[in-house]
Amino acid sequence: MIPRHLVIAMAVLLVAVLGLSIYALHVRRTVAATPVASTDTRPLGPPIAGPTERVTLYVAHDDDGTLRAESALIPLPSGRQQRAEELLRALLSLYLDKSSPHVLGPGADIRSVFLVDPGVAVIDLNSAFADTHRSGVLVEDLTVASLIHTISTNTPGILKVKILVDGKERDTLAGHADLSSFYDVTAVNQLATQLQPVQ
Amino acid sequence: MTRPGQGTPVLATCALILLCAILLSGAPPEKHLTVYSVAANYSLPLVQREGRSYVGLLELLEPLGKVSAKAEGVRWRLHYNNVEGDFLLGKTRARVQGRDADLVGRFLLENSRGLVPVAALASLLPRFLGGPVTVHEESGRLFIGSTATHFTASLSAENPPRLVFHFTAPVNPTVATEPGALRMTFSREPLVAPASPTLTFGSRVIPSAIYSESNGAAVVTVNASIPVMATFSSDGRTIAISSTSTPTAAAAQNINPSEPGTTTVPGQPTPAGPINPPPAAPAGRRYFAVVDASHGGDDHGETLSNTLLEKDLTVALARSLRQELVSRGIPTLVLRDSDANLSLDQRAIFANADHAAIYIALHAASNGHGVRVYTAMLPYDGDDRGAFRAWTTAQHTSLSLSQSAASAVTAEFQRRQIPVRTLTAPLRPLNNVTGAAIAVEVAPQGSDSSQLTAPDYQQLVTSAVATAIAATRDQLGAAQ
Numbered sequence: 001m002i003p004r005h006l007v008i009a010m011a012v013l014l015v016a017v018l019g020l021s022i023y024a025l026h027v028r029r030t031v032a033a034t035p036v037a038s039t040d041t042r043p044l045g046p047p048i049a050g051p052t053e054r055v056t057l058y059v060a061h062d063d064d065g066t067l068r069a070e071s072a073l074i075p076l077p078s079g080r081q082q083r084a085e086e087l088l089r090a091l092l093s094l095y096l097d098k099s100s101p102h103v104l105g106p107g108a109d110i111r112s113v114f115l116v117d118p119g120v121a122v123i124d125l126n127s128a129f130a131d132t133h134r135s136g137v138l139v140e141d142l143t144v145a146s147l148i149h150t151i152s153t154n155t156p157g158i159l160k161v162k163i164l165v166d167g168k169e170r171d172t173l174a175g176h177a178d179l180s181s182f183y184d185v186t187a188v189n190q191l192a193t194q195l196q197p198v199q
Numbered sequence: 200m201t202r203p204g205q206g207t208p209v210l211a212t213c214a215l216i217l218l219c220a221i222l223l224s225g226a227p228p229e230k231h232l233t234v235y236s237v238a239a240n241y242s243l244p245l246v247q248r249e250g251r252s253y254v255g256l257l258e259l260l261e262p263l264g265k266v267s268a269k270a271e272g273v274r275w276r277l278h279y280n281n282v283e284g285d286f287l288l289g290k291t292r293a294r295v296q297g298r299d300a301d302l303v304g305r306f307l308l309e310n311s312r313g314l315v316p317v318a319a320l321a322s323l324l325p326r327f328l329g330g331p332v333t334v335h336e337e338s339g340r341l342f343i344g345s346t347a348t349h350f351t352a353s354l355s356a357e358n359p360p361r362l363v364f365h366f367t368a369p370v371n372p373t374v375a376t377e378p379g380a381l382r383m384t385f386s387r388e389p390l391v392a393p394a395s396p397t398l399t400f401g402s403r404v405i406p407s408a409i410y411s412e413s414n415g416a417a418v419v420t421v422n423a424s425i426p427v428m429a430t431f432s433s434d435g436r437t438i439a440i441s442s443t444s445t446p447t448a449a450a451a452q453n454i455n456p457s458e459p460g461t462t463t464v465p466g467q468p469t470p471a472g473p474i475n476p477p478p479a480a481p482a483g484r485r486y487f488a489v490v491d492a493s494h495g496g497d498d499h500g501e502t503l504s505n506t507l508l509e510k511d512l513t514v515a516l517a518r519s520l521r522q523e524l525v526s527r528g529i530p531t532l533v534l535r536d537s538d539a540n541l542s543l544d545q546r547a548i549f550a551n552a553d554h555a556a557i558y559i560a561l562h563a564a565s566n567g568h569g570v571r572v573y574t575a576m577l578p579y580d581g582d583d584r585g586a587f588r589a590w591t592t593a594q595h596t597s598l599s600l601s602q603s604a605a606s607a608v609t610a611e612f613q614r615r616q617i618p619v620r621t622l623t624a625p626l627r628p629l630n631n632v633t634g635a636a637i638a639v640e641v642a643p644q645g646s647d648s649s650q651l652t653a654p655d656y657q658q659l660v661t662s663a664v665a666t667a668i669a670a671t672r673d674q675l676g677a678a679q
Contacts (some may be wrong), residue, residue: 062566062567065566065567065620134501134566135500135501135502135509136501136562136564136565136566136640137562137564137571137573137624137626137638137640138564138566138567138571138622138640139564139566141622141624141625144625159579160579160580172627175494175498175500175501176562176624176626177624177625177626178578178625178626178627178630180627181578181579181580181591181625182578182579182580183576183578183579183625184576184577184578184579185579187576187577187579187623188576190623191576191622191623191624194620194621194622194623195622
């Protein structure tokens with residue numbers, strides 16, 4: 001005959017197994033129903049060392065198709081090239097935010113910015129930036145104007161800008177904006193003026 | 200005083216010049232091969248070698264897809280899309296995708312340029328293109344795929360009678376007259392022969408019409424015993440040949456205002472009337488406006504909805520704009536009228552080669568409201584070298600004219616209370632076009648992108664553009 005205490009122990013264990021099974025099933029269903037957060041593929045870098053400065057970012061707004069000057073306080077390193085990179089990263093962080101006025105695809109990033117004298121800037125975007133960019137003349141115009149006007153306004157001396165994707169030349173950003181030539185900063189500044197909101 | 204023999208060198212030089220002039224005037228015209236395809240219609244020069252007509256294979260395939268060639272000694276390799284061809288100098292056979300192809304004559308290599316006999320194209324081209332081709336070797340005409348424009352002719356019972364030609368696609372021939380005949384030359388249209396090349400009508404006034412082909416063109420000659428003229432209508436699909444004295448012929452008017460879409464080409468001198476002639480077109484211009492349905496083929500443009508791609512909508516807009524322009528008497532060429540791949544360079548080349556007064560690229564977008572009119576934002580680089588204009592900034596000299604056209608189009612949209620903006624854009628091929636060039640991006644007026652497919656909205660937009668172009672016609676036409 002099985003001792004009484006063993007029967008009780010077995011019964012308690014069976015109830016525990018059953019309860020855990022039901023809980024595991026519930027957790028599995030909950031996880032399946034929860035949308036997976038998109039992975040941020042941007043590389044982690046060391047925190048920027050440098051004093052915080054006030055800069056002007058030219059932010060694209062899709063709702064009315066304008067480019068608006070917005071003031072921001074960001075830490076900027078002393079190197080001219082690193083400053084340019086951080087400026088564009090600050091701009092990009094606005095576009096990747098949940099309340100972005102000009103949505104860019106997940107994983108969009110600036111790989112690097114090169115400043116070459118005399119007056120040449122090269123902006124190297126990653127492939128996610130271009131591959132996930134929405135197609136359209138105006139929406140691409142806004143992105144190009146935003147990047148170039150921001151960097152040229154905050155970095156004096158830039159006359160022309162080349163945009164690369166993953167270090168290579170590309171025909172267009174997303175089917176419209178031409179990336180095969182150097183952008184004339186003066187011409188982009190005129191476009192930025194055209195894109196200002198009507199007062 | 201002239202010494203004996205002093206005038207002899209002068210006389211000899213004059214005689215030599217005279218002899219050269221006689222020889223040159225008697226030289227046969229340069230032969231051409233005209234190519235008709237869904238992607239483009241174009242013409243190439245032919246060279247005569249070894250008693251045959253030869254054509255450059257690379258130039259022939261260039262407007263049709265991605266092509267490259269490399270000469271290595273006597274070997275010439277050609278890549279067209281994913282097809283590889285291997286040619287050997289002096290050989291009558293070539294290897295295409297590992298299989299032999301008969302060239303009919305010897306393969307020639309001149310300055311790294313591969314030449315093949317025109318007679319070989321019927322068997323050689325399908326290997327590269329993957330589809331059928333038809334070669335009219337004698338007349339120098341090549342049809343790729345099922346591109347052909349057919350026509351019928353019927354004589355009306357009016358007095359004097361009218362001969363009416365109906366074409367399966369819009370045509371725009373060159374019309375010339377001579378005593379007793381009116382000749383229509385179709386250089387760009389893939390016109391093909393009717394069942395019988397000679398059409399008889401049993402009339403003493405217009406007894407017959409004869410179809411013929413020569414040097415890359417089709418010619419329809421209408422024999423008539425009275426002076427006749429050609430009248431175009433139905434978007435270029437109908438040409439009526441009638442007496443110049445017919446009251447309905449709207450003599451001396453280039454555009455018949457009572458019949459929208461009708462353009463008249465007088466075949467004989469016409470009596471003076473209240474004429475407002477259009478500006479003289481430069482030599483070589485056949486179309487005043489070139490309308491470009493942007494994207495196409497592998498390039499879908501923006502995905503406007505689950506069932507609508509930008510490349511399809513731009514074709515619909517281009518057709519509508521052509522109709523609106525033609526109805527205002529503006530000869531118009533639509534660059535892409537099907538789902539064909541057409542590179543940005545090819546689009547600019549067609550617009551430039553035709554010396555069109557204005558190039559209009561059409562785009563569509565789901566974001567924003569209304570219409571955006573763009574002119575070129577020129578890149579930094581691109582310096583002209585002497586007489587040669589830089590490709591990337593070819594638009595430079597016409598930019599102010601483009602801006603004027605864009606302003607006129609914008610004003611017309613504003614007049615019709617359609618939201619509109621004028622901007623510059625780094626949008627090719629605007630910067631490569633030598634004449635006035637604008638791009639029009641059409642977005643819905645509200646948030647409903649299905650409005651883009653509404654014929655009423657499309658017509659509203661295209662008629663506004665056409666009205667503005669017609670209003671600035673003199674300015675645009677005079678500029679070139």
